[in-house]
Amino acid sequence: MSTSGEITSKREQWEEQSVKPVLKKSPERKANFQTNSGLALKRLYTPEDLQNQDYEKELGYPGQYPFTRGVQSTMYRGRFWTMRQYAGFGSAEESNNRYHYLLGQGQTGLSVAFDLPTQMGYDADHSMSDGEVGKVGVSICSLDDMEVLLKGLPLDKITTSMTINSTASVLLALYIAVAKKNGVPLSKIGGTVQNDILKEYVARGTYIYPSRPSMRLITDMIAFCTNEVPNWNTISISGYHIREAGSTAVQEVAFTLANGIAYVEAAIASGQDVDKFASRLSFFFNAHNEFLEEVAKFRAARRLWAKIMRNRFKAQNPQSWMLRFHTQTAGSMLTAQQPENNIVRVTLQALASVLGGTQSLHTNSMDEALALPTEKAVRIALRTQQILAYESGVADTIDPLAGSYMVEALTDEIEQKAQEYLDKIDEMGGTLKALDRGFFHNEIEDAAYRWQEEVETGQRIIVGVNKFATDETATVDRLKLNPALRAEQIVRLNALKARRNSEVATAKLEALKTAAEGTDNLMPYIIDCVENLITLGEICNTLRGVFGVYRPS
Template structure:
């Protein structure tokens, strides 16, 4: 169903031509435009004005439709935020389990509606706190979690049966998830009642974040094990969050973030199908994680295009029959890389704009970064302002009163279409290389991101792109804000606890469980979640289990990319 009459479009085209030749030229003679051309951060050209002519061929039902109906461009739920606000899920984690547990309780008291756990680098790389590889890294960028005992303290007193929890963990995701499951079950909460998400997106680690451990194939086997386990055992849990966020933080454009993330998502679907899973058995629990950057309308267009592409490919390419398999459910985090150490109070405004784009783009969950994150982990005061930003958008701005309020905007719809078109160009290029894994090995993604990052830096250095407080509107005297200070005794407490765990557990049982894990890893017909859970129950440490897998699979070394 086309929206516009052809005869009316022809009249409009003539009128637009007259407007350009008269009204526009008269205005430009008095007030020249600031740049010879305008574009989004992805380099998509932006016209001076958008009209129905830019949507002349758009079929409303195929391209837009209605909220809660295919192709979900306007949202995956019929009433969206009129019926239920997004989950306000503030990412938190630092120092010891005790400190992070206290921060979670504070955030819940302030109105946060979901947990999001950040782990420190040793945990992300599968090392215990007291390993030499972990020296100097305890709790710096997240909480340390070396054993089930840490997880028990981290979750102490938190209502795991009433809230959902997101955990940002990738290579060791299966083990950390097992710790969460066992900790909950020890409190009497069965696994099938637990809701939440593990990030578990190993492909984006090879592409952007580089926190990989094992080679791609065994890593993908482990991810597929978690998808299978979740489908069978934990119907309320998302076993993977396909993450464009870190691709964007590495320097990609919005279009690259969209295209590379969806390519990764399609690859996980293919591996699960090859495992023999029915697509409607696992696809409804695949979730996504996107970045909300500064280019307000491009970000909204990205979110809308993402939903439409995923729905189309799941239905038409992969043959999913359940409409919930067509849903793209996603969490959004405002852009960390956009925040500046200079004039950090400016970051409050940046985060508000980015959060508003996420809400107007139809996010299901949102983290707002704190003003001080370019300097240190967020202080309690800063994280409160960040949470209040979401609450003001939700309750004071009025943007949640109607569904998809920007739907039908000539500019937004045209930009959504163009972002989608460029994403499909990337899909074709990746397919021509042979798929995601060959593209990783050949450095395709890495080169594309590096080139985009270099282009952005050139724009900043030449002032083609203004960053307020950095390359323009600078101040000689910087504003100082309070910085978080962590418990200096946290490291010693953590190491003492770890040593106590090793001393008091049944070490014979631990050795047996690790041997069973090694045997399972050497086979292709065993889901590793089950032996991992059994090892966790005996308080095997994170590194003990990861070292078993390192011995079986080896460690990955990225090829030189030129």
């Protein structure tokens, strides 16, 4: 076996005798190679790059601290990741049909997209909803809509992920109300609400209330579900939208975990035991184009979170140390030009997710840069996951890229750089203080600017966009939405309000207002409201009256 000195000597000999003569004849493609995060890439990685790595301390074994190699002991040899296709558009009935179609095609979990009015706390009849009802997701205003959305779906057998933040408590209340009406015990329902308001302030913008009352809604939901809905993931701390806004991979890890720290701190401050709620925190990451950096990113995030939970928060239960995450392929990397190329991009991003150890995966459809996906496009996206699972063999052994000199070195460097960001955020006084100072916005905007500049100058190649472009116009079929949907939703809303007991509705909203002014957990009041046919918009307006609205400085 070669010693480290011998390896160094032979590498230097190789560089002198083999590399230099080749470089004189044919220079490398560029002077500096680096990842999307700006991490320098060496020409060659060797055991020298891992000579200080302690296997037990930094890698260990799957299902054991620090979880670098995965959170389950057998990973995909036990069962595959949950295959979710993010879907929702138009009416509840149209979306329900798409869910049944996807389940029939082999999808193993639901993932619900809501339209902007639903995300922003407006019913379809509000002036702010004009032109947006059902456009980028399904329109949900009331218990009636949620019952139609979930009609015929086995809520005790499937898990449902809902991408919803400001109104997460209302949508979870609606889901709970439907389960109760269908006789499904709350102990049997499973799923996730995104419920990550901090990243809305940082990167996306679908916020309603200021940060402090928003954090209260989140900790109330965590406490309620810990006791009443034990299989529900109360929050999906989302780096996905941070990356979509233009961050680097390092920033995605750092800023996501910074938000996670803030949520854990808030829950502990509200009197909750970290080991009772931490195992139901989940994460949501982006799978971007740079394949090896993405694999390393997932591994680094898992290890760093384990250290944070064990060392910073003194969690005792190993399940509290686990970073369980869902992945979605990068929507911002889809191109309207040559949309078929997106199938290849999504395949590579999905493969990085699997090799990085994801628990759940959504693969984008090739036509999403043009419109909401058609059934054909979404079927191809789902088949991409199924081919990876059943045909590629990559799921048959755990963490197959472990031990790669390059992947391990990159994992270490991403963790180190992310930790430097976390230290800087702590120096500012924590996530909320850094948010108030605009730190996250500035860092992300700078990274997004650099990326776009590289694309426009040709330093970064986007196939079919700034290189290998054609004059062809995309001819893919596009999903068409019902133009009368808003009017139909308003008719449904009026009918619901006409048949409910108006005096009871008024009393329930008053009770919610009083609770919001006090310190009671708000989840039981919100559930009581939706069960009495009070709409999402009415609930949110009541809370606006107490909490106010967030105005960016």
